[in-house]
Amino acid sequence: MNHSHSKALFARAQERIPGGVNSPVRAFRGVGGDPVFFREATGAWMTDVDGNRYVDLVGSWGPLILGHAYPPIVEALIEAARRGTTYGAPAPGEVELAELLCATVPSVEKVRLVSSGTEATVAAIRLARGFTGRDFILKFEGCFHGAGDPFLVKAGSGVETLGLPDSPGVPAALAKLTLTAPYNDLEAVERLFAEKGKEIACAIIEPVVGNMGVLVPKPGYLQGLQELCRKHGVLFVLDEVMTGFRLARGGAQELFGLKPDLSTFAKVVGGGMPLGAYGGRRDIMSKIAPEGPVYQSGTLSGNPVAVAAGLACLKALAAPGTYARLEQLGAMLEQGLKAEAQAAGVPVTLNRVGSMLTLFFCDTPVYDYASAKKADTARFGRFFHAMLNEGVYLPPSQFEAAFVSLAIGEAEVAHILAAARKAFRSLA
Ligand SMILES: Cc1ncc(COP(=O)(O)O)c(C=O)c1O
Ligand SMILES: N[C@H](C=O)CCC(=O)O
Numbered sequence: 001m002n003h004s005h006s007k008a009l010f011a012r013a014q015e016r017i018p019g020g021v022n023s024p025v026r027a028f029r030g031v032g033g034d035p036v037f038f039r040e041a042t043g044a045w046m047t048d049v050d051g052n053r054y055v056d057l058v059g060s061w062g063p064l065i066l067g068h069a070y071p072p073i074v075e076a077l078i079e080a081a082r083r084g085t086t087y088g089a090p091a092p093g094e095v096e097l098a099e100l101l102c103a104t105v106p107s108v109e110k111v112r113l114v115s116s117g118t119e120a121t122v123a124a125i126r127l128a129r130g131f132t133g134r135d136f137i138l139k140f141e142g143c144f145h146g147a148g149d150p151f152l153v154k155a156g157s158g159v160e161t162l163g164l165p166d167s168p169g170v171p172a173a174l175a176k177l178t179l180t181a182p183y184n185d186l187e188a189v190e191r192l193f194a195e196k197g198k199e200i201a202c203a204i205i206e207p208v209v210g211n212m213g214v215l216v217p218k219p220g221y222l223q224g225l226q227e228l229c230r231k232h233g234v235l236f237v238l239d240e241v242m243t244g245f246r247l248a249r250g251g252a253q254e255l256f257g258l259k260p261d262l263s264t265f266a267k268v269v270g271g272g273m274p275l276g277a278y279g280g281r282r283d284i285m286s287k288i289a290p291e292g293p294v295y296q297s298g299t300l301s302g303n304p305v306a307v308a309a310g311l312a313c314l315k316a317l318a319a320p321g322t323y324a325r326l327e328q329l330g331a332m333l334e335q336g337l338k339a340e341a342q343a344a345g346v347p348v349t350l351n352r353v354g355s356m357l358t359l360f361f362c363d364t365p366v367y368d369y370a371s372a373k374k375a376d377t378a379r380f381g382r383f384f385h386a387m388l389n390e391g392v393y394l395p396p397s398q399f400e401a402a403f404v405s406l407a408i409g410e411a412e413v414a415h416i417l418a419a420a421r422k423a424f425r426s427l428a
Contacts, residue, residue, distance in 0.1 A: 054392060080093075088299065106250070337359055344424035
């Protein structure tokens with residue numbers, strides 16, 4: 001494949017943009033080589049600036065569950081933009097989206113719209129602290145909740161890929177307020193709560209992890225965590241930025257029968273536009289200004305164009321069979337990829353829940369941060385480039401989830417598996 005235009009753009013970009021990218025995970029540091037620059041995308045396919053085409057398994061890191069340039073979303077965007085791109089004042093779509101969110105996710109009784117997942121998680125933590133009067137928070141090793149200061153402690157995603165899980169710039173005094181425990185280990189939480197439970201405002205977790213690659217919760221783990229939180233007066237915060245509207249219409253909380261005190265959303269809920277949300281129990285959400293004293297605001301919060309895209313996306317996902325189809329596509333890829341790896345004699349562990357999956361290059365189970373780090377990242381890098389060369393765009397890091405969209409059909413599945421056959425053989 002010729003990537004000369006991408007290479008030229010990357011050289012220019014590095015002069016004016018740190019690392020040449022506007023979010024670190026895009027820079028290919030986890031797989032080596034230079035990032036590909038894209039000029040357009042429709043459905044399941046993206047076209048780069050050199051004219052190469054790829055089946056997309058990144059989906060802009062999760063939002064594009066319906067594929068690229070999904071016509072009803074594009075139409076809703078155009079129609080909304082014609083009526084003005086922002087008012088800085090309330091508009092009907094915000095009420096409709098808030099009502100839809102509350103109706104779909106029963107634990108959410110009130111919701112505030114923001115512009116990204118990071119804004120949603122930062123606000124949820126502030127609210128948890130304001131509501132409980134406690135300063136400590138608990139997060140789980142390798143989970144990523146965006147680039148807010150409280151979360152850059154043993155964080156996953158790009159910070160893990162770049163080897164910076166505790167970022168400089170976060171004051172030590174603040175980082176000390178973020179306690180951590182291994183994912184999938186209830187006893188560790190029990191010990192921590194026994195010692196410090198009364199000082200902990202909330203536990204925030206990715207219910208199904210996507211940010212150290214996909215990790216599946218052990219049976220009873222999330223329910224047990226919810227119970228422990230209740231017992232110690234610690235608010236249970238589900239970060240559904242990746243899982244919301246993706247794993248089920250009501251998110252991971254519907255799938256696992258949970259009732260968090262607060263939840264955070266972004267990605268799918270914005271239909272590919274910058275939109276996030278946090279919401280939960282009425283008594284807690286009522287502490288948010290102007291109803292209560294906990295401050296949070298945003299010039300573009302509830303932006304009418306983003307809201308129109310979000311509404312169009314959530315309405316499309318309400319079609320019967322949506323989540324069964326995503327499960328079917330995910331299962332086809334899981335079975336096919338495992339079969340191709342086995343045929344080539346390449347040991348892998350494939351973790352999947354619905355339309356989120358990760359192929360780890362190791363032969364041991366991956367269920368927490370330590371086990372994820374056993375994966376052979378150099379081998380993943382070679383596999384990534386072999387797939388890229390065959391026209392499949394995977395997340396450029398071992399520690400990220402691949403996302404399946406509804407735009408993928410049987411032809412794209414066949415394309416991915418044919419590429420994987422060649423890629424696995426090139427590793428053997
Ligand atoms: C689980 C999770 N929470 C929060 C975030 C932050 O979202 P955003 O990138 O929209 O700020 C991300 C992704 O970055 C995420 O995957
Ligand atoms: N894993 C991250 C969020 O989900 C990837 C997106 C980013 O950091 O740019």
